[in-house]
Amino acid sequence: MCAYRSSEWFGKTGKMGFLYRSWMKNQGIPDDMFDGRPVIGICNTWSELTPCNAHLRDIAESVKKGVLEAGGFPVEFPIMSLGETLLKPTAMLFRNLASMDAEESIRGNPMDGVVLLTGCDKTTPSTMMGAASVDLPTIVVPGGPMLNGHYNGEQIGSGTAVWKLTDDLKLGKITQDEYLAAESCMSRSAGHCMTMGTASTMACMVESLGMCLPGGAAIPAVDSRRKVLARMSGRRIVEMVKEDLRMSKILTRDAFENAIKVNAAIGGSSNFIIHLTAIAGRIGVDIHLEDYDNLGSSIPLLLNLMPSGKFLMEDFFYAGGVPVIMNELNDKMNLDTLTVSGKSHRENIVGKCNCYNREVITSYDDPLIPEAGIVVLKGNLALNGAVMKPSAATPALMQHTGRAVVFENIEDYHSRVDDPDLDIDETCVMVLKHVGPVGYPGMPEVGNMVLPKKLLEKGVTDMVRISDGRMSGTAFGTVILHVSPESAIGGNLALVHNGDMITLDTKNRSINVDVSDEELSLRRKNWLKPAYVTDRGYVGMYVRHVQQADKGADLDFLTGKSGDEVLRDSH
Known part of the structure; x- marks a missing residue:
């Protein structure tokens, strides 16, 4: 009998072997499924309250067929699902909780390899974070975009x-x-957002990291080829177990650099930074906020897809998908990195990198925007950094000085933004406080504040907006996000007053408020730290342990791998 990890359960003789096998048999599982074959856990984020993932039960059946065909034993299990569209106060608050659910479910159960079924924004990073902490052979099957x-x-x-x-x-x-x-x-149709929102960004991240089979990011959810991908992934994970191809062998520094460059070329969501940083922290790869700028800001925008362009994910798939992007970035990528296929990206894209629509995917030499990656800004308004997505911004606002119009929290914003007497014009800078990881809590996607009605009526379509929150990957505008340290813990954003002059200088990577250090110190003495929204349960634990945005907003006690050893065997 092969000494797979699952043999510690199903390979036992005597009482404990009897118990482990017998209770599983009440599902109609025959004896020969316990003969030492690899046990594959199918981690399913299906939920009818997560509309983007509501089709994953069907996808799971295709994975199971592939596992069985390859001689494995598939076992599907649920974890907490996170739907960005319905879950209050924000799905991001529970990303780390879902990662803990995935981590402990994988570690504590008899499985030798894992298939992660993902879709909506947070289900991809949360399951990857949890799986990375355990570090078993793992493959991701993205749920796919809507038509x-x-x-x-x-x-x-x-x-x-x-x-x-x-x-x-x-x-x-x-x-x-x-x-x-x-x-x-x-x-x-079934599937996640078909724009280059965070869900599509996460799928492309997975493929560029080498964590799903080639071409897997862009196939529409309802296309039969999505089921083929799932079935082939089921077959492949069995082989990965036999090869002991664990996540840590794939998620190297080179893999993370690949993901940063691909994200720039596709105009990916700014949320990518938060999630990739958190995954890197779990697997033990040192990624800093500056890496996103240094590696990605000089990469051209190659994908003409909303919100940075005019097409959608279905068009991206027909044009060739992520393999075409990788091929265009050939000289910039680390294409010899290992992937879940057991081959390198270079080998994977052979025969799959022809572009079939140059209006959707441009060439490297004729890009939509010459430099499109995430820009990291620092200054007295963001001592540890803030981020901006140039491909979604207005070029004329990239260097701008304006008067601050401050909203102390999201309720203040909603109550005053459309007040005709609000003292604001298009040259102003909108500032939103207390929407960071601790302040909201959970760092919601409210950074792309809707402009005041009276300015929309004037034909104003964009303004500089600054917050310690996030924005949806589907959104657009000259929006400064993820200000760190956040206002709720005393970052300088908390000290900005109405009327202060703020300067955004994208070229010099700076964001500053024109207030002296002495005045900021005086304001700090009069600043009162807001009370936590609750001391109870997970949220109480979250606000005390969540790291800032520049660290990936993971919980401080979760960073680093913990391995697949069960703490104790009570049997």
């Missing part, structure tokens, strides 16, 4: 259309009935 949205003869994209249609409704350009009709037109 393209169509409304009144035009394509509309998840999230991106919401912001635009909401502005149009506010201005009376469309009726409430038209607004409601667009809902069904936008979300017309």
Whole structure:
């Protein structure tokens, strides 16, 4: 009998072997499934409350077929699912909790390898964080994007259309009935957002890290080839167990650098930084905020996809997907890194890197934007850094000085933003405090503040906006995010007053408030730290242990691998 990890359960003789096998047999499992074959855990984030993942039960069945065909023993298990669209106060608050669920479920149960079924924004990083901590052979099967949205003869994209249609409704350009009709037109099939929102960004991250089979990121959720990918992944994980191909052999420093460069080329979500940093912290790879700028900011934008372009994920798939992007970045990538296929990226993309639509994926020599990666800003307003997504910003605002209009929290913003008497014009800088990891808590996607109605009526479409929160990958605008340290723990953002002059200088990577150190010190003496929103349960633990955005917002006691050893064997 092979000494797989699962043999510590199912390979035992006597009483304990009897117990472990007998209770499993009540599901109709025959004796020969316990003959020493690899046990594959299928970690499923399915939930009807996570609409983007609601089809994953079907995907799991395809994975199981592949596992069985390869001689493995598939066992599906659920963990907490995180739906960005419904879960309050924000799914990000529970990303680390779901990672703990994944980690302990994987470590504590008899499995030799793991298949992660993911979709909506936080289910990909949370399961990867948990699996990385245990470090078994692991493969990811992304759930895939929805089909393209169509409304009144035009394509509309998840999230991106919401912001635009909401502005149009506010201005009376469309009726409430038209607004409601667009809902069904936008979300017309199973799958996650078909824009380059965070879910699509995470799928592309997984592929560029080498954690899913080649081409797996962009296949639409309802395309039969998504099921083929799942089935082939089920076959492959069995071989990975036999090869002892663990996550730590794939998730090297080179792999993380690849992901940063691909993210720049596709115009990926700024949330990518938070999640990739957290995954790196779990697997033990040293990634700093500056790496995203140093490695990615000079990479051109190659993908013409909303919100940075006009196409959607279905078009990206038909044009060739991530393998084409990798091939275009050939000289910039570490293509010889190992992937879950057992081969390198260079080998994986052979025969898969032809571009079939240059309007969707441009060449490296003729990009949409010459430099498009995430920019990291520092200054007295963000001592540990803040980030901005240039591909979604207005070029004319990249160097800008304006008067601060301060909202102390999200409730203050909602109550005053459309007040006709609000003292604001298009040259101002909107500042939103207390929406960081501790302050909200959970760091919600509210950084792309909707502009005041009176400015929208003037035709203003963008302003500089600053917060310690995040924004949806589907959003756009000249938005400064992830300010660290955050306002709720006394970062200088907390000390900004209405009327202060703020300067954004993207070229010099700086964000500063024109207030002297002496004045900031005086303001700090009068600053009162806000009370935690609760002392109870997970949220109470979260606010006391969450790291700042520049560290990936993981819990401080979760960083670093813990391994697959069960703490104690009570049997």
